[in-house]
Amino acid sequence: MSISAASLAGFCRDCLTPASGARCRACGSPRIASHPELGSLAIAHVDCDAFYASIEKRDDPDLADLPVIIGGRKRGVVSTACYIARIHGVRSAMPMFKALELCPEAVVIRPNMEKYVAVGQQIRTLMQELTPLVEPISIDEAFLDLSGTERLHGAVPALTIARFARRVEQEIGITISVGLSFNKFLAKLASDLDKPRGFSVIGRAEAQTFLADKPVSMIWGVGKALEAKLAEQGIKTIGQLQRMEESDLARRYGVMGLRLARLARADDRRTVEPRHEAKSIGAETTFDHDRADLASLRPILRRLAEKVSARLKRAELAASNVTLKLKSADFKLRTRSRQLADPTRLADRIFRTAEQMLAHETDGTTYRLIGVQVSDFSDPQLADPDDLVDPAAAKRAKAEEAIDKVRGKFGKAAVEHGLTFRKPE
Template sequence: MRKILHIDLDAFFASVEQRDNPELRGKSVLVGGKPSERGVVAAASYEARRFGVHSAMPMKTAVRMCPEAVIVPSRIDHYREISREIRAIFFQYTDLVEPVAYDECYLDVTQNKHSIPYATEVAKAIKADICSQLSLTASAGVAGNKFLAKIASDMDKPNGLFVIKPHQVEAFLENLPVKKIWGVGPVTEKRLHEMDIETIGQLREISLEVLSREFGKVGGDFYHLARGVDDRPVDPCDDRKSISRETTFAADLFAVEQMKVEIQQLSENVAQFLESEGLKGRTVTLKVRYPNLTIRTRSQTLLAGINDKATIARTAIDLLAKTQAQSLGVRLLGVGVSHWDEENPLQLRLFE
């Protein structure tokens, strides 16, 4: 039995701003760009969230919903530095730390450096360290694998600690929506709903054979994840030459508009990871697999390194026009960024 933690700082950017500036404590804080400059909310404090504001929302909309909000510009370099300090705490417990974002990591604490027998106790100790050393709060999910730990960390926010024990797995997953399953994006979710599958419990009633027929290889993943089975290791590897994300679709996609939606989602995931690693890349690559299973890639190299979602998505969508996706349809789409910008001071590796 592995012991996996998913640790996620609470409203990270906003909490850092409130920590550093006492005048902001207890107030609705929105970190991000100005509404007049088409800014987007990078993080919202819990006070602001009560008004329905959330990250990725246009700042203009957020201010309309929460007029009392104080807007604070992002200080990415500062957050990255704190992110390193948080990871330094994790490394005191285990070397198996896999970063997902600035404020999110998986930890395998099965064999931890302090020989603490219970993962829950490790999570408590880490949360206490983050609080005492950095004056920030984190939520922790404790479970036997990454899939469950990630869902768990979200159950009890902020300052949460949620444990899923092996005998609780089945009941815990029963009524969760299918979109909680990894790999279930908007298109797959819609297809599952068409099959009258709304919850993970309902998904569990579908045989492996049917899921594989409907969704291909990922159908097998759905089958296992619905049962709380996930063997993926916590991967501390940091020598990535490129960052990419891809999705295989349940049913071949023929509508270009839908392909664009998927590309935007993939670009957002890639951008989040690049930003969390302080990386900018100059080459954007789009990968497509046609229904006849042939794979094609198209790349575009830009003049300067980028890591923002909008530029990655725009470039990938331009590349889509250079494929036969519109006439043949696609079974898989992938978006990647590579060719790290050597001149870029942001290229600070996290494990140095």
């Protein structure tokens, strides 16, 4: 089906046929996308709905009608809450004990990042079939610039991205929300307007009017500190910024003032940048009970190093910097970093480097969280040359390679390192 920009007034998001009014005449669906500028907008923001929770519900249909929270145990935080749990007030980053007070009947599931990353990669692959201009923002959201794709897909960008949303739902089994506009700022705002399964459009004609009554916090880059500073000067809505001179805002707030002036007027000059590489890869865990001794921390650190190593290998990267992260019982954060002589991909080397730093920090302090992170990425072909100082390192590297092959064939639990082996209870 080919629909031109000039002829497109609206379409059904379920059967994708041209439609107008309250319901689709072809299938009866009320999900009609219509807008005067629908045929001319090409910047989309795609955001998966309650991503982690949606995947868990997809994989276990018994969870479909239950409130589901993804996150750590009582001392952890909420990673994602399904929309049923959100009705009770549960939100991302909320302490788990608070979430369970609000929704005691919730099913709590520990995150399975490997599964979520795999689904995210599936969706990313489908995005890249639409356009090479895909800018990932996180595992579950991205900007797409669909300009010039009409001939390729036989449809205007609005219809192409609606087809994509339906395909994700049918083939991958989760839902997404789409924001469509003429720039990134407005596309991102639009994707939040009608979740879940949303499809919202902000055109040029209504952009400034749409923004006028919105709080300044909706502007990209306005955090709590700047919001408070603006409020002190009586500026609370974007409409107030629209009425101020750009030079006045620049004088008051410098470069940020120029950004405020432009975005308040729906002027966002950022382009969709397809190269958006991760700067670090890490893993961390929050304990049920505080820990202080090296003996109990070492197995946990080893498991984290294995997770980080697996992600490095999947991403076909090597890293030259290892960072240890610790949070004490009084919530004070400690980070210690070490630069390696050569880049690595090996769990063994990441663990041994982090363990040396950990040994210096086990000084009687009790910790509630430990994490390990790697950065300073390079070509994996440069990783892990023979170590003349530690001849046994080569044997450990070969053993790790063999373990990776077994796990790749039979699963993670097929082989376990002696340090992390859990005795059956």
